[in-house]
Amino acid sequence: MVDLHPNKPITLETFTRGIWEENPVFVMLLGMCPVLAVTNSGANALAMGIATTFVLVCSSILVSLLRHRIPKQVRIATYIVIIATFVTIVDYVIQAISLELYRALGAFIQLIVVNCIILGRAESYASKHRPSKAIINALGTGLGFTIALLCLGLVRELLGSGALFGINIFGDSFQPWAIMILPPGGFFVLGTWLLLFSWMRLRKEGKPTSQEKEAGYHEH
Amino acid sequence: MNSPSPHSTQPSALSLIATLGVVALISGVLVVLVYQLTLPAILENRRIALERAIFTVLPGARSRINFALTAEGLERIDDQQTDGPRVYAGYDLSGKLTGVALEASAQGYQDIIRILYGYSPKCSCITGITVLESKETPGLGDKIETDPEFLVNFEALDGRLNATGERLNNEIVTVKHGKKSNPWEIDAISGATVSSKAIGRMLNNSAQKTFPLIMQQLQKLTQEES
Amino acid sequence: MSTDSLTFIFLNALIINNFVLSLFLGICPFLGVSAKLNTAWNMGLATTFVMFVSSLCAFGLNILLVALDMEYLRLIAYIAVIASAVQLVEMVMKKFSPTLFRALGIFLPLITTNCAILGLALFQTFRDYSFLQSLVYSLGAGGGFALAIMLMAGLRERLDLSFVPDVSQGAVLSLMLAGLLSLSFMGFAGLGS
Numbered sequence: 262m263v264d265l266h267p268n269k270p271i272t273l274e275t276f277t278r279g280i281w282e283e284n285p286v287f288v289m290l291l292g293m294c295p296v297l298a299v300t301n302s303g304a305n306a307l308a309m310g311i312a313t314t315f316v317l318v319c320s321s322i323l324v325s326l327l328r329h330r331i332p333k334q335v336r337i338a339t340y341i342v343i344i345a346t347f348v349t350i351v352d353y354v355i356q357a358i359s360l361e362l363y364r365a366l367g368a369f370i371q372l373i374v375v376n377c378i379i380l381g382r383a384e385s386y387a388s389k390h391r392p393s394k395a396i397i398n399a400l401g402t403g404l405g406f407t408i409a410l411l412c413l414g415l416v417r418e419l420l421g422s423g424a425l426f427g428i429n430i431f432g433d434s435f436q437p438w439a440i441m442i443l444p445p446g447g448f449f450v451l452g453t454w455l456l457l458f459s460w461m462r463l464r465k466e467g468k469p470t471s472q473e474k475e476a477g478y479h480e481h
Numbered sequence: 482m483n484s485p486s487p488h489s490t491q492p493s494a495l496s497l498i499a500t501l502g503v504v505a506l507i508s509g510v511l512v513v514l515v516y517q518l519t520l521p522a523i524l525e526n527r528r529i530a531l532e533r534a535i536f537t538v539l540p541g542a543r544s545r546i547n548f549a550l551t552a553e554g555l556e557r558i559d560d561q562q563t564d565g566p567r568v569y570a571g572y573d574l575s576g577k578l579t580g581v582a583l584e585a586s587a588q589g590y591q592d593i594i595r596i597l598y599g600y601s602p603k604c605s606c607i608t609g610i611t612v613l614e615s616k617e618t619p620g621l622g623d624k625i626e627t628d629p630e631f632l633v634n635f636e637a638l639d640g641r642l643n644a645t646g647e648r649l650n651n652e653i654v655t656v657k658h659g660k661k662s663n664p665w666e667i668d669a670i671s672g673a674t675v676s677s678k679a680i681g682r683m684l685n686n687s688a689q690k691t692f693p694l695i696m697q698q699l700q701k702l703t704q705e706e707s
Numbered sequence: 708m709s710t711d712s713l714t715f716i717f718l719n720a721l722i723i724n725n726f727v728l729s730l731f732l733g734i735c736p737f738l739g740v741s742a743k744l745n746t747a748w749n750m751g752l753a754t755t756f757v758m759f760v761s762s763l764c765a766f767g768l769n770i771l772l773v774a775l776d777m778e779y780l781r782l783i784a785y786i787a788v789i790a791s792a793v794q795l796v797e798m799v800m801k802k803f804s805p806t807l808f809r810a811l812g813i814f815l816p817l818i819t820t821n822c823a824i825l826g827l828a829l830f831q832t833f834r835d836y837s838f839l840q841s842l843v844y845s846l847g848a849g850g851g852f853a854l855a856i857m858l859m860a861g862l863r864e865r866l867d868l869s870f871v872p873d874v875s876q877g878a879v880l881s882l883m884l885a886g887l888l889s890l891s892f893m894g895f896a897g898l899g900s
Contacts, residue, residue: 437620
């Protein structure tokens with residue numbers, strides 16, 4: 262995961278890696294708490310994604326700028342203070358923009374501070390690379406996180422309230438699946454997405470899963 | 482400050498503290514700066530949200546004054562003071578008292594429900610409710626916020642005091658859907674009885690405690706009329 | 708039941724609004740450390756312990772912050788103090804009770820970045836809990852976490868013995884189980900009214 266040549270030029274891969282190959286949610290299974298908790302609507306998911314990306318990018322820049330100055334012994338403490346600073350800033354900015362949004366996201370804005378994606382990026386990437394690369398990488402990871410949040414948020418809102426970003430899609434005759442916007446729905450939808458990705462991965466590796474399944478059955 | 486290469490020896494404690502100190506200083510300055518910049522907008526947002534809620538439950542109100550309700554009586558306070566239960570007195574365009582808005586809360590189906598409700602001393606009745614905070618089940622319990630049939634209950638819910646002025650004449654209760662026969666009863670939403678009952682319970686508790694005090698202090702409230 | 712009573716606060720945190728299954732706090736350890744019942748039990752115990760300590764710290768710290776009128780530093784102060792308090796507890800434990808340290812030790816640093824801990828500290832502040840209420844709340848929340856992770860571990864141990872298709876191994880299966888658990892915990896709603 263760590264580049265052996267920190268000074269090699271920025272490639273497209275620096276950016277895209279966080280979106281697909283190392284998607285923080287679907288591949289690395291990090292930062293699950295906000296992914297499940299605030300994705301009961303598309304708008305909440307988008308807001309959370311943007312807030313997290315902002316903290317991720319800002320803290321990556323600062324960590325990268327200070328990377329030669331921070332002694333190894335106190336690096337985690339320093340990173341946490343830096344991250345907590347930007348989270349506090351985001352917290353106040355969201356309150357200033359919209360109180361409704363702030364109430365919908367609740368404590369999860371402040372809990373961005375313990376989102377392991379951010380500390381992980383600071384520790385494993387930003388502290389070893391120059392700011393320009395750190396920004397690109399953080400943007401990619403943030404985008405990957407936002408996409409994952411939207412994947413859940415849109416599905417849950419569509420099925421749970423029959424709408425997308427608050428706009429009614431299915432009309433009045435649709436009976437919403439209330440369970441989708443309740444806690445269990447979060448687990449089920451994320452589980453289904455992971456199922457889809459793991460099925461795609463198995464297909465790509467050339468293992469015909471259905472046959473293997475059958476073979477497995479006969480052995481038992 | 483030192484610039485440690487990966488193989489440097491243990492840096493001195495002083496330099497560790499210095500690094501942390503510098504980072505803490507930067508972060509402190511940033512946070513205070515943003516706090517100062519956003520504070521006016523945040524207070525404005527809160528004021529708008531609060532006034533929207535107050536004017537929803539007090540039809541006709543156009544301005545309001547905050548009071549803190551204590552055993553001694555009512556005391557005028559501003560938005561920043563947070564201690565103790567609050568009473569928001571609403572006044573119409575001509576400066577006449579239209580009623581007071583009060584907060585109430587109780588355990589609902591999932592979590593605590595908090596509401597703001599309006600009380601008009603003139604008709605001795607509750608004039609409206611609006612839900613401030615609730616996590617009730619979507620599609621069932623959350624109808625307490627939107628169901629027009631349910632909200633009609635609170636357009637003139639009887640809250641008269643008894644002869645001694647110490648308690649309500651009739652306890653506010655929630656009854657089964659379609660069984661409402663008296664003006665102090667609340668018609669429950671079918672399928673959301675627990676949430677509807679919670680509203681009845683919190684209104685009754687709050688009314689029993691505060692209405693007698695408010696009636697005693699009515700003069701103070703009307704004094705503020707301009 | 709009054710919403711301020713200690714019994715209610717405890718039950719509310721333990722099952723009605725379970726930290727893991729209905730508030731989604733502490734999902735990482737819930738999915739990561741729930742393969743064996745034995746480990747899950749230790750993890751639950753360690754988390755409850757850390758919650759108790761951080762609840763104490765957060766309560767004291769909040770009084771200080773309010774007195775100094777510096778609420779805007781709350782988040783930074785909480786995370787820093789909780790992290791150092793846990794570190795301190797770890798050192799004390801290592802010195803005075805090596806057996807306890809062996810059982811819980813490896814979990815302690817992990818738990819510090821668990822969002823359930825910071826979540827607990829923030830919730831008790833938002834709700835203006837008194838000292839006693841905070842402590843009871845922390846015990847309820849910790850117990851709820853332990854309950855959820857042990858139920859999960861029990862289920863996963865049983866599923867180890869059954870045939871599961873390749874495609875749904877690992878996280879997929881855990882999430883589906885968590886969904887079912889969460890669904891059944893919804894049955895506790897309405898308990899307090």
